[in-house]
Amino acid sequence: MPTVHIEEAGCRDCGLCVEICPTDVFEEDGPKKLAKVVRQDDCIGCTSCVYLCPSRCLSVTDAKTQRPFHRMESNRALVSRFLQQVPAMEQLGQADYDEALKDTHVRLQALSDALKEIMGRGQRAVGRSAGNLAAAHMPEMYETTELAQLLAGLRRRFAHAFEFDAQLDTDAKSATLTFPACAMHKVVAAQGEPAGSANLCELFHEYFAGLMSAFSGKSYTSATIGTVGQCTVKFQIRS
């Protein structure tokens, strides 16, 4: 029988699991409205909650023999009714995804250009602040403050979007990261800008410094030191 576990420290009371669960296994509990498992026996092991949880604090064990509820053909109609729409995947083709990606590129580029135009040098603080705020969505990354482990964790966490090689300085307090392949490079290349030194890249480097600062409890800042073919960025604790 499937068993649902909630890592309480990670729950951010978003309520998505309570909304999505087809068998109402969860309820919001207490003044903080944290999710709580109240009908364990009703779990059908669809794992929708696991996929949906932005904090990744939900797990379902002993669900191996269950096929995902929402992917079973016989449940399609029910899932559609819950979602009140035909799943987006069925409506969109590859051309739509390509177009959506292009739109996202343009929006990102426009957003970073607007920040630069309005805030000038002040945009770096905004980039880092964004990293600080985004860190709250990755509670699992708070497990270590040691730089080498932290970077290893970040490499795993962002493997779907970019890769990087890290070289720690001798004092193990700063690190030089090389990004040979990064989703952001495609965005800036589409706009004819050089990877690494483009404004969007600079913003992202500070965003990454913000993440490192939040997870380590130290104040990291970024300095782009190389942009030929790939980004090389030094992250160091601000003295």
Added chain:
Amino acid sequence: MASRTEKMQDILRGLRGASPDIIGAAVVSIDGFIVASVLPSEVDEELVSGMAAAMLGVGERISSELMASTMEQVYVRSEKGYVVLNAVGADSVLVVLTTKDAKLGLVFIEVKRRCQELGKAIAASA
């Protein structure tokens, strides 16, 4: 010998002590880091430093676009008081919080004097 931060902290304490209407002050780098601070304990320093750096950036842009000049000062008036931001050197800003009863002219004079001292402290350590 006092470190740069200690020197700046002393200057900020002097600024705060100059008038009971000055309730706090901080020096923030353009990167949004607190360099020295005598802000009230209930103020979130990280948030203030980020906002001050952003404000400094916006101030610089407005000055250069509309007046083709460098920014010197930004001030915000609210129902409860004022926030004065004054550039210190090329890469920092002094943030001063005052009550609504503060005599702004006096505050500006004090801010100008302390900015010169802060600028010297920064230059000496560069």
